[in-house]
Amino acid sequence: MHIMEGYLPPLHALAWTVASAPFVLVGARKVAKVMEEHRETRLLLAASGAFAFVLSALKIPSITGSCSHPTGVGLGAIVFGPPVTAVLGSIVLLFQALLLAHGGLTTLGANVFSMAIAGPWVSFAIFRGAAALGLPQAAGVFLAAMLGDLATYCVTACQLALAFPDPASGFGGALSKFLAIYAVTQVPLAIIEGLITVVAVNILVQHSRDELCALSFLKGGALKGGAR
């Protein structure tokens, strides 16, 4: 759900950048501290970020015949926790703009807010909530990834509706327009991404206890509790 370069009016672009900055800076401070204290984590973090970029570039099958890409929002939030995901996600979004012209530099703040902040926090909260309710882990992962995806898309629709309110029905009308247009592709995609994330988390839990332990310096990742 990238908003393209130049699509948002300058004031909106600036406002979303200001809104995203604190989240990214807090995450960056945390990452910097971890990298300082545990030198060996630098490359693990970099590898995780590179993985996130490549994941977002993989084509996933779509029911409508078009192809699309996973966001990795849920997977990131579950494995790393939201603050670190905000940092890695921001760099991934920057690379998507700089290597693929996907998204943009002026709209980076808005995209970071929807994809690296709002989506991961929703996923994280749902994953935790599902665990607290005693749902099976697979159900939690599925719901977290799917609803995180949907949250991302709702936030993007809000951003667009705020920027371009409908001349007749204002913000509400614009919001329903943007939601309706993207619902056709986004709802099936969210479900598909949920399914894929379940398979991916299963393989991580089965085969990579060690790697997840190595990542346990990233306090806040939600998976460790479930991956015993």
Added chain:
Amino acid sequence: MLATDRHAWTNRWRFIHPGEKALFVAGLLAADFALPALAVAPQVFWAAYLATVTGARVPGRAFWGVMAVPMLFLLAGIPALALSLNLDGAGPLLSLSPEGLALAAAVSLRSLAAVACLAFLILTTPVPDLLALARRLGLPPALVELAYLMHRLVFVVLERASAARQAQEARLGYRTFGTSIRSLGLLGGGLFLRSLDRGRRLDLGLAARGYHGELRVLGREPELSVKRLALAVLAVLVVVALALVQP
């Protein structure tokens, strides 16, 4: 291998200071946002195109290749802007208004021109150069350091991903919808493990060579040329003038 990356390293303006190219792009973007879109956007678009294709000698095909996907998205977004939704009457009513059409045209043209500026920047400037520029402009050093390492590893992981995908396809992993979901999940999870393993081995290798958290590389530092900075400003002014004299 990504097309943008290849051209970024091989184009004629590769060794021009990134600050000069960034100034040109920033100027074009400012003009694009400040002036009425219908007047300025075509000029901005062609300025970015000419700079990329004539100036930096990047093949026109590469430029259009970068533009193709954003152009499709812009087309898809037009109905949402052009159609107006009225909720007051009996049931929702969609209508096409002149203001809506004008808004859709303005936003789409403005965005198209802005994407062209981005295309110029990424087709002529390698990502590490831009990161160095971002560091000078005040991005936190830890973020920049992480981004450097990530940039290197992205290409390693991309190669792995395409090899793994090919192997899965050869084994009919994407034959039906169900197997596709399963294959993609396995690909994602497996790729993550591979990436971490790769990172860990790289770290070990570097540590054995005395790595202390900073990679010092001897780079070719391009000089900031006042003449070229002035040229960039002049080019932007010409674009603005062309937009203003238009009826």
